[in-house]
Amino acid sequence: MTDYLKPLPKSDPVTAPFWESLHRGKVQVQCCGDCKIFVFYPRALCPACGSRKLAWTPVSGKGHIYSLTIVAPGRGPDIFKNDSPYVVTLVELDEGCRMMSNIVDVDAEDVKIGMAVEIVYDCVTEDVTLPKFRPVIPSKTSPHL
């Protein structure tokens, strides 16, 4: 049994390859065989062109912060309240698609839009690895979170 109490994702047949790629520490995202865009979240069809030819493709795990919010102490969903302040972000991967995540290994106040980030594989349970991100050049003020 795990003592991780925060919400966990439950994969489905379409999304499972993404979650499995995180578990292996080598993130993959779908790429459209017709219009070539990278698609996230995983789908059965390309939302840009309708193509069903979506291929799982290794990506760099690098990107930048598209936007963020800093959640003040005691203000997040109940199970997160002891974490505050924490950063919820939308990261835009170098390949062009965006995903929600948290920024780790840096003080919340030092996180800025546009900051270069890279993926961190956060093995929260035996079965689930979440994609988190950290600044490419870590802040000197906080070696770990």
Next chain:
Amino acid sequence: MSGLRDATVVGVAESDKIGVVPDKSSLQLQGEATLNALADAGLKLSDVEGVFSAGFRPTEVAEYLGIQPRYFDGTHVGGSSFVVHLGHAAEAIASGRIDVALIVGGESGRSRVGLPAGFSGSHSSAQSMEGQFENPYGLPGAIGGYAMACARHMHLYGTTSEQLAEIAVAARQWAGLNPRAYKREPLTVGEVLASPIISWPFRKFDCCLVTDAAGAVVLTSLDRARDLKKKPVRVIGWGEGSDHQLISQIPDLTSGPGRISGPDAFAMAGVRHEDIDVAQVYDSFTYTVLTSLEDLGFCKKGEGGDFVSGGRIAPGGDFPLNTSGGGLSYTHPGMFGIFTIIENVRQLRGDFVNQSLRQVAGAKLGLVHGTGGKLSATGTVILAAD
């Protein structure tokens, strides 16, 4: 419009009490609002043929009210639902399918008595798209989504916390003129900026109230309206739009689907932005107003901060906005859209004509704009005094 009838709003009302009403259930509040709106119109429950609701299903509401509708719409796109319903109800009236429509919404958002299923908080399953790709990261509900949008707007356009605060201060000034408003004591930009951060960049006073309240709106044809009690208000243009559900899927974080619903509503009404005398633009957060005004085309993208500054949207300003005090200071149960309609109809009827600044003098043309979800769906309606 040949072959179509003119749809008009003939009755609007809140529940008997709004604010903190701990002794009444959500359906009771909706029942009161319905009876009050029908009384405002001079119509009876038995006249209602169409029921439009969100939160509670139309069948739940109709059952509670003892109505057997032959037309219903439960479109549920968050707080904008009722503005979307207004367009749909107008179509049902205009086409002749029904003669009398009821739109009703609201809940015991503060006291939490008899809430509809799925009210606020995240109830999405772990296998839903939200459950897989957003919930694990602790985004604090709607506020977190709007906060991320606002942060990017500030980054790209230099929008400031002071400009956002002007929206909260103007709302409070309007609320000071409205005896039904929940928060009426004066508020300054400095006090807004000194209020605690909830989800940066939003502070406490950037966020809407949480109250107990319901509202209802009654429509019929213009011909029938002429025989009723109140001055009819015609529904002359409407539009709706959506470009995402999850905030992580929004195509452009600094713009919302008002850029879809707004032009449709203006084109149908055949009026221009400068013709609008009074506007109610959903203020779930201060930023919601700012981006909506840009999306609707009242100013260019990025210029919303300047647009709302200098008292322009406050009482006596040249762009009277959210004249009830809005969701920021008047009332906001879980979904506010129904109250934007109620206030604009009252302004266009001249209900406050002896109350100095409370009445927008000579208001003939009004705009109502609702935003629901996390900037996910909008409805825009243009109303005209008959």
